[in-house]
Amino acid sequence: MxxxxxxxxxxxxAGERLEDVALFLATDYVDDDRLTGYGEAVDDGVVIVVDGERGRNAFKAATGTDAMxxxxxxMEHEGIIDGDLTGGTCPEEPPADEDEGDDEHGVQFIFAFAxxxxxxxxxxxxxxxxVHAYAQCRCGTxxxxxWTV
Structure with missing residues (x-):
């Protein structure tokens, strides 16, 4: 894609929607084609940008977790979240030269606000x-x- x-x-x-939140939901975490009707389909999932309250409610409905x-x-672990909000690098993930090719790591979902x-x-x-972004890795971390806009 x-x-x-x-x-x-x-x-x-760009920091122009400060009242909104952004959500990324990976396809292998939430496999629901209806979500693309609410957001933007990306290679590994969907990105949804909505007003804060609706976004927090959608996040809880999709993940079963309170957004805040x-x-x-x-915030207890710093990692790297892609600037386009579609992935990241878990702080528990081994360096690429040590990676054994397992699928233990990968972003399941992201919650972000500006x-x-x-x-x-x-x-x-x-x-x-x-932009403040928070991610959940498949490994549980x-x-x-x-980052500054």
């Missing part, structure tokens, strides 16, 4: 809007990443 980003995901990633509780637990620039807070928040 050739991936093209929808205007909703582009706007979210999941985010708090994922926060407006806040110079008073400092750090990366002073540099621009910040939840991890987080954040």
């Amino acid at each position: 050739t991936e093209t980003t929808t205007p909703a995901r582009e706007a979210f990633l 509780g999941f985010a708090r637990s994922a 926060e407006a620039q806040n110079e008073e807070v400092g750090g990366i928040y002073a540099d621009g809007d910040v 939840a991890y987080s990443d954040r």
Whole structure:
């Protein structure tokens, strides 16, 4: 599948939809073709960008997990989440040269929101809007990443 980003995901990633959340649900985690009607089909799943409340409810319905509780637990481990919100690298995943080719690692789902620039807070928040992203790996590890838009 050739991936093209929808205007909703582009706007979210540009920090233009601060009231919304983005969800990525991997096909091997949630196999429901109806989801593509609510979002954007990507190679390994679907990305949905919706207003915050609906997004948190959709996340709970799809994963059985409270979005903000999941985010708090994922903050315990820093990993790498792809800037397009369609994958990542688990902090428990061995380096590529040590990888034995098993399928233990891979993103099952991602929950993300963007926060407006806040110079008073400092750090990366002073540099621009910040995307906060939280992922769940197949191995069971939840991890987080954040970056400036």
